[in-house]
Amino acid sequence: xxxxxxxxxxxxxxxxxxxxxxxxxEKGHSVVIVERESTMGGILNxxxxxxxxxxxxxxxxxxxxxxxxxxxxxxxxxIDQYTGMTVTEIDDQKDFKLVYAFSSHEGMVEFxxxxxxxxxxxRERNRGNIGTPGSRPSGVFTAGLAQRLVNIDGLIPGxxxxxxxxxxxxxxxARRLSWVGxxxxxxxxxxxxxxxxxxxxxxxxxxxxxxxxLSHIVSKIYGKDRVEGVDxxxxxxxxxxxxxxxxxxxxxxxxxxxxxxxxEVSKKAxxxxxxxxxxxxxxxxxxxxxxxxxxxxxxxxxxxxVDFVTEESIRCGSYVNSYLEGKTKxxxxxxxxxxxxxxxxxxxxxxxxDNKFYLRSMIVKNQAELVxxxxxxxxxxxxxKHVQPSEMISCEIKADLLKSTGLNEKSRLEIGLKS
Amino acid sequence: xxxxxxxxxxxAGVTGxxxxxxxxxxxxKTVVVEKExxxxxxxxxxxxxxxxxxxxHDFSALKSRLEIRGNILFDQLKEELHFPFKRxxxxxxxxxxxxxxxVEKLYENGIQNGAxxxxxxxxxxxxxxxxxxxxxxxxxxxxxxGGIVEPYRLVFSLMESAKKNGVELLTKFKVKSGTxxxxxxxxxxxxxxxxxxxxxxxxxxxxxxxxSCIFGAEEYTINVRKGEEFLLDKNxxxxxxxxxxxxxxxxxxxxxxxxxxxxxTMVGPTATIIDNKEDYSTTKENFKKIFSSARRLVPVVxxxxxxxxxxxxxxxxxxxxxxxxxxxxxDRFIQVAGIQSPGLTASPAIAEYVKDxxxxxxxxxxxxxxxxPNIDKVPRFxxxxxxxxxxLIEENPAYGEIICRCENITEAxxxxxxxxxxxxLDGIKFYTRARMxxxxxxxxxxxxxxxxxxxxxxxxxxxxxxGGESWIVNKKIGDFTTGSKS
Numbered sequence: 001x002x003x004x005x006x007x008x009x010x011x012x013x014x015x016x017x018x019x020x021x022x023x024x025x026e027k028g029h030s031v032v033i034v035e036r037e038s039t040m041g042g043i044l045n046x047x048x049x050x051x052x053x054x055x056x057x058x059x060x061x062x063x064x065x066x067x068x069x070x071x072x073x074x075x076x077x078x079i080d081q082y083t084g085m086t087v088t089e090i091d092d093q094k095d096f097k098l099v100y101a102f103s104s105h106e107g108m109v110e111f112x113x114x115x116x117x118x119x120x121x122x123r124e125r126n127r128g129n130i131g132t133p134g135s136r137p138s139g140v141f142t143a144g145l146a147q148r149l150v151n152i153d154g155l156i157p158g159x160x161x162x163x164x165x166x167x168x169x170x171x172x173x174a175r176r177l178s179w180v181g182x183x184x185x186x187x188x189x190x191x192x193x194x195x196x197x198x199x200x201x202x203x204x205x206x207x208x209x210x211x212x213x214l215s216h217i218v219s220k221i222y223g224k225d226r227v228e229g230v231d232x233x234x235x236x237x238x239x240x241x242x243x244x245x246x247x248x249x250x251x252x253x254x255x256x257x258x259x260x261x262x263x264e265v266s267k268k269a270x271x272x273x274x275x276x277x278x279x280x281x282x283x284x285x286x287x288x289x290x291x292x293x294x295x296x297x298x299x300x301x302x303x304x305x306v307d308f309v310t311e312e313s314i315r316c317g318s319y320v321n322s323y324l325e326g327k328t329k330x331x332x333x334x335x336x337x338x339x340x341x342x343x344x345x346x347x348x349x350x351x352x353x354d355n356k357f358y359l360r361s362m363i364v365k366n367q368a369e370l371v372x373x374x375x376x377x378x379x380x381x382x383x384x385k386h387v388q389p390s391e392m393i394s395c396e397i398k399a400d401l402l403k404s405t406g407l408n409e410k411s412r413l414e415i416g417l418k419s
Numbered sequence: 420x421x422x423x424x425x426x427x428x429x430x431a432g433v434t435g436x437x438x439x440x441x442x443x444x445x446x447x448k449t450v451v452v453e454k455e456x457x458x459x460x461x462x463x464x465x466x467x468x469x470x471x472x473x474x475x476h477d478f479s480a481l482k483s484r485l486e487i488r489g490n491i492l493f494d495q496l497k498e499e500l501h502f503p504f505k506r507x508x509x510x511x512x513x514x515x516x517x518x519x520x521x522v523e524k525l526y527e528n529g530i531q532n533g534a535x536x537x538x539x540x541x542x543x544x545x546x547x548x549x550x551x552x553x554x555x556x557x558x559x560x561x562x563x564x565g566g567i568v569e570p571y572r573l574v575f576s577l578m579e580s581a582k583k584n585g586v587e588l589l590t591k592f593k594v595k596s597g598t599x600x601x602x603x604x605x606x607x608x609x610x611x612x613x614x615x616x617x618x619x620x621x622x623x624x625x626x627x628x629x630x631s632c633i634f635g636a637e638e639y640t641i642n643v644r645k646g647e648e649f650l651l652d653k654n655x656x657x658x659x660x661x662x663x664x665x666x667x668x669x670x671x672x673x674x675x676x677x678x679x680x681x682x683x684t685m686v687g688p689t690a691t692i693i694d695n696k697e698d699y700s701t702t703k704e705n706f707k708k709i710f711s712s713a714r715r716l717v718p719v720v721x722x723x724x725x726x727x728x729x730x731x732x733x734x735x736x737x738x739x740x741x742x743x744x745x746x747x748x749x750d751r752f753i754q755v756a757g758i759q760s761p762g763l764t765a766s767p768a769i770a771e772y773v774k775d776x777x778x779x780x781x782x783x784x785x786x787x788x789x790x791x792p793n794i795d796k797v798p799r800f801x802x803x804x805x806x807x808x809x810x811l812i813e814e815n816p817a818y819g820e821i822i823c824r825c826e827n828i829t830e831a832x833x834x835x836x837x838x839x840x841x842x843x844l845d846g847i848k849f850y851t852r853a854r855m856x857x858x859x860x861x862x863x864x865x866x867x868x869x870x871x872x873x874x875x876x877x878x879x880x881x882x883x884x885x886g887g888e889s890w891i892v893n894k895k896i897g898d899f900t901t902g903s904k905s
Contacts, residue, residue, distance in 0.1 A: 001805065135698075144861060148865055
């Protein structure tokens with residue numbers, strides 16, 4: 001077994017892992033990225049559509065182009081990169097961590113590091129997770145798998161498609177499949193509002209005359225060997241109205257029904273997972289309950305734009321630097337989701353520095369207000385032109401504002417949305 | 420001239436495979452014909468995988484005697500065939516004094532049948548044996564000899580062993596006709612293939628009645644009792660240490676909570692008589708039924724943990740017993756029908772029983788001196804220690820290439836599956852567990868497809884989920900006229 005010693009190990013070489021690694025290496029700390037695929041870039045590599053980088057690079061890039069920018073950045077820095085290598089275990093030894101990984105060319109490797117950054121991204125929810133009844137034929141794909149087949153391998157999963165869920169990947173795939181000549185019959189969304197970004201509804205559905213059925217579900221799948229059709233049932237006040245069920249013949253069903261942070265390795269290491277985000281519960285330094293294990297990107301919570309992943313991961317890198325230098329910000333106080341907020345992360349804050357939070361709304365609303373209160377006292381009230389569950393909201397709170405308020409160990413920050 | 424065999428086994432489910440393996444120890448030319456593209460793809464693949472404890476049926480039933488005998492044979496089978504098997508024990512939980520009376524009857528069955536170690540338990544002992552049980556449990560039954568297996572792995576191993584000892588396997592061989600002339604059966608498949616055989620064993624599961632009819636043997640009807648099941652994630656807190664049964668009803672053993680050998684939790688099955696043998700659909704109503712029933716036994720069962728659901732079919736006959744006899748209408752035609760629960764448990768005993776019937780009816784059985792009951796053990800990454808993995812990779816770098824990240828399945832294991840003839844996506848799934856975890860193939864399907872192409876020389880279009888029309892992709896970019904819907 002090979003043994004390697006570094007200061008930091010990053011699990012995952014996607015947008016999160018690369019950004020965190022760059023930030024850490026720039027401060028002169030030794031860092032290694034372990035990536036299970038054969039190339040860096042993660043899921044960006046199959047996202048060949050544009051719309052990436054508007055915030056980070058102030059220009060519109062495709063996924064592979066965005067990835068390439070960061071691959072170039074990390075290649076310029078003294079960062080060890082292991083591809084085709086999978087991490088199976090993090091053994092927390094308090095002062096240091098032993099991380100076990102293996103690959104076909106290195107065999108088993110034991111990394112001894114001071115800090116670990118979790119940056120494994122997320123996976124797609126699938127048919128079992130949404131419990132779609134019916135038969136179990138071939139032809140039911142998660143949208144990301146279909147995207148991979150089309151964009152990387154040049155293969156078309158089917159000719160007549162129905163897409164379940166109006167998440168961004170589903171919308172992008174509706175357009176992509178139309179472009180390669182498949183017939184996209186409909187997009188079916190259980191919620192009364194779209195799950196994806198507004199710009200994707202316009203550019204991927206409206207421009208191609210693909211009907212979007214809001215408040216509808218696929219209630220049954222037909223087909224013995226291959227999908228032959230689906231039943232679609234409207235929901236009226238959230239309840240299925242079977243009388244109004246209609247049928248669509250199709251040979252392919254794509255599922256774009258949400259993403260889940262992929263935290264199997266984290267759980268084994270004793271990291272506590274938040275029920276709200278399905279990612280690790282972290283403090284204001286993006287550190288998990290296990291000292292020295294940090295998390296950023298989609299493994300922490302599912303982002304809608306890669307630019308935000310990068311922003312969060314750069315911050316994560318800087319928190320890791322502070323940790324290595326023994327300058328980690330002090331007392332952490334609790335943070336709670338307030339009214340109409342599905343989740344908020346991080347779950348702790350500090351008064352020693354500025355804090356940045358990401359949250360998701362439970363409501364669709366124009367002219368909403370974001371209200372931050374500390375121990376029941378309102379400290380910020382901010383207009384939000386429009387809120388909806390699919391668009392992440394960010395919120396910054398300056399240290400001064402928190403410092404002046406007399407914090408105690410029971411202090412609690414609450415961020416809510418008022419309609 | 421068509422190939423001539425001593426024995427033809429129709430159906431490569433657990434029954435057919437067990438019989439074929441038994442016969443492979445004798446000097447006989449045996450073939451197994453299977454209508455699907457791989458073995459275990461019928462009734463057996465959706466079996467709950469329980470090695471029953473010998474108390475559900477009373478001694479008068481044939482299936483009861485074969486269940487007890489089959490159960491005992493499993494330890495040796497595992498030694499020889501390396502399929503996942505664990506004697507975790509079975510508990511039956513009673514929630515009222517009425518239910519307790521039924522449990523007492525089960526206990527008597529068990530004692531009469533000779534079930535080893537069976538005992539009645541009070542409330543405390545039930546919770547000691549299975550701490551996740553509903554605290555309202557009144558008492559129950561414990562059968563320490565009960566256990567769990569991976570059903571398809573059992574069938575794959577049985578067939579691999581049979582093949583190793585000379586049995587031939589013909590897949591995608593759907594029997595169309597069977598005629599007896601000059602002491603030889605001529606069996607024709609729908610695709611025109613022909614074989615000849617002196618003996619025929621009808622182990623066709625759901626289709627035993629149709630096969631019997633095709634050969635002009637007895638007329639009977641297989642009633643299909645459908646069961647839906649749900650599989651929960653490996654991390655589910657519902658994972659128990661024993662198989663947990665409710666008190667059975669007249670029609671079925673009830674919906675249970677099963678800790679599978681591979682660490683997932685299974686809940687179900689339902690039991691509904693259906694007309695259409697191919698109705699493998701699941702329903703919302705049964706979903707609710709299964710979860711409320713499972714939560715009554717183990718309250719921490721959660722819908723949040725579902726990774727997938729599936730449907731199994733039980734081939735049943737009137738009277739509900741196994742029907743294993745020489746045909747009275749056709750010579751050397753053996754009926755092995757109605758093999759519902761506890762068929763999997765009984766299968767090794769059924770094989771012996773069938774062999775004995777053949778011997779009694781004149782088949783000469785000469786043991787093969789070179790019969791080898793053992794098959795090679797394919798090392799599994801997930802069951803290996805760090806040091807073992809390091810060594811495996813050194814010997815075969817394909818062990819360092821993780822393909823299925825949820826179940827930690829390496830390229831080496833997938834290649835082993837393909838080389839053993841399991842090359843459809845479901846075949847590979849059953850052999851390796853790749854695509855069986857929480858992402859259900861979202862990440863690894865395309866990687867597996869590429870390995871299949873490389874290993875077999877087929878194209879992406881040729882790959883299916885489970886044979887027939889279950890293709891995965893059938894077009895490349897540029898194959899359609901684009902711009903038709905702009």
